Amino acid sequence: MRSKSRPDASVQPRSVGIVGAGQLARMLCEAASTLGIRTVVLASASDDAAVPAASDVLVGPATDPSALRALAARCDVVTFDHEQVDLDVVSELEREGIVLRPGVETLRVAVDKAEMRTRLAAAGLPVPAYEVLRVADLPTRGASELAAAIGTFAAVHGWPAVVKATRGGYDGKGVWRVDGEAAARALCDDTARGSSPLLVEAHVDIDIELAVAVVRGIDGSSLAWPAVETVQVDGVCREVRYPGRLDTDLARRAAAIAREVAAVVDATGVLAVELFASGERLLVNEIAARPHNSAHWTIEGATTSQFENHLRAVLGLPLGDTAPAAAHVASVNVLGAPSRAPSTLAGGSCDPMSAALAVRGAHVHLYGKTPRPGRKLGHVTVCGDDPEDVRARAWAAAQALGAPSPAPVLPGAP
Ligand SMILES: Nc1ncnc2c1ncn2[C@@H]1O[C@H](COP(=O)(O)OP(=O)(O)OP(=O)(O)O)[C@@H](O)[C@H]1O
Ligand SMILES: [Mg+2]
Numbered sequence: 001m002r003s004k005s006r007p008d009a010s011v012q013p014r015s016v017g018i019v020g021a022g023q024l025a026r027m028l029c030e031a032a033s034t035l036g037i038r039t040v041v042l043a044s045a046s047d048d049a050a051v052p053a054a055s056d057v058l059v060g061p062a063t064d065p066s067a068l069r070a071l072a073a074r075c076d077v078v079t080f081d082h083e084q085v086d087l088d089v090v091s092e093l094e095r096e097g098i099v100l101r102p103g104v105e106t107l108r109v110a111v112d113k114a115e116m117r118t119r120l121a122a123a124g125l126p127v128p129a130y131e132v133l134r135v136a137d138l139p140t141r142g143a144s145e146l147a148a149a150i151g152t153f154a155a156v157h158g159w160p161a162v163v164k165a166t167r168g169g170y171d172g173k174g175v176w177r178v179d180g181e182a183a184a185r186a187l188c189d190d191t192a193r194g195s196s197p198l199l200v201e202a203h204v205d206i207d208i209e210l211a212v213a214v215v216r217g218i219d220g221s222s223l224a225w226p227a228v229e230t231v232q233v234d235g236v237c238r239e240v241r242y243p244g245r246l247d248t249d250l251a252r253r254a255a256a257i258a259r260e261v262a263a264v265v266d267a268t269g270v271l272a273v274e275l276f277a278s279g280e281r282l283l284v285n286e287i288a289a290r291p292h293n294s295a296h297w298t299i300e301g302a303t304t305s306q307f308e309n310h311l312r313a314v315l316g317l318p319l320g321d322t323a324p325a326a327a328h329v330a331s332v333n334v335l336g337a338p339s340r341a342p343s344t345l346a347g348g349s350c351d352p353m354s355a356a357l358a359v360r361g362a363h364v365h366l367y368g369k370t371p372r373p374g375r376k377l378g379h380v381t382v383c384g385d386d387p388e389d390v391r392a393r394a395w396a397a398a399q400a401l402g403a404p405s406p407a408p409v410l411p412g413a414p
Pocket of ligand 1: 205206
């Protein structure tokens, strides 16, 4: 019998609206389903990855105020699958009383690499040397002045320089390594045509790339999952390893920085922090104020996944334990094969799913996306005791499913 004096003792129906319906939203919906939480996604198209997993679907642009209001009307709280939002629009919604988690001030930092660098540097957090190229001036300054500004920066910090579009980049798109004046000029001619705001930063001699996911509750309390090594090929994350080549001290320092970042940007939900280890230095590369590819391993590799904890946080529920569930975890992304290579997901001579599932302990996640070269189609996670065995099995299953590229050779590997 329900107690009249404790109405909250019954399980309250809860619902989360998600702006965007890609694979992150899909995995949020999967975690929500386990907890009996309803999900509504705002999809850009009816075949988006999260559509089959959501309780309810709206189709419309993520920048359209009326679509966002319709989403908010169907849920208790609105969260995000991606950063392609219009800050003016979401600010207006927040002013109207719509509960956005994370809120607009966090999104403002996460959507713009210039804002990110500036805010974190102002808080005393370690970032690569950088300069924001105010391309609002572009029509008057012109591409040559922009290239000269990159040259002036490089005169202090050295070539190569790294130039980045401040918005809209992902998987290395919008990141350019520039080796000298001529390359800077060529790049600026191109970007001037697209009039994309730019950031220039010092090229870091990276020893290890790593990432830390943090979950922060509405009361400001936070927990970090253990730091992981991320292996990038051509700017795309191919593999995540726990603990990988990270020693305890490096992992501890990275987790402390990540939790500080989460506090500085006042995050709610999951915040992922990508870092570079270079000699003794640990530098923040970028942040994402949402679940992130570098923490997919937590689905099987940690006590509570990033997706479940994101839902817990945005709904004001207690956060779950972030402890690892295995001594070693490897998670390998399944990418679409290059157009000339045989695409196993598109149908090869052997059945790719059978081949992947034949790998012992392989946890296969496929996002239901149409294969395109280089597109993230899924990931495979393997947990175990032996790092090389775990890695080999995760790669074997991922290669069966996607691009037949070899596992990158890591420094120090046998
Ligand atoms: N300053 C730098 N020095 C050296 N390498 C860099 C630097 N900045 C970025 N890189 C390399 O380029 C990759 C992509 O950069 P970054 O993470 O900024 O871009 P992105 O395309 O937005 O990535 P994501 O897909 O993670 O959002 C990094 O993982 C790193 O390998
Ligand atoms: Mg990155």
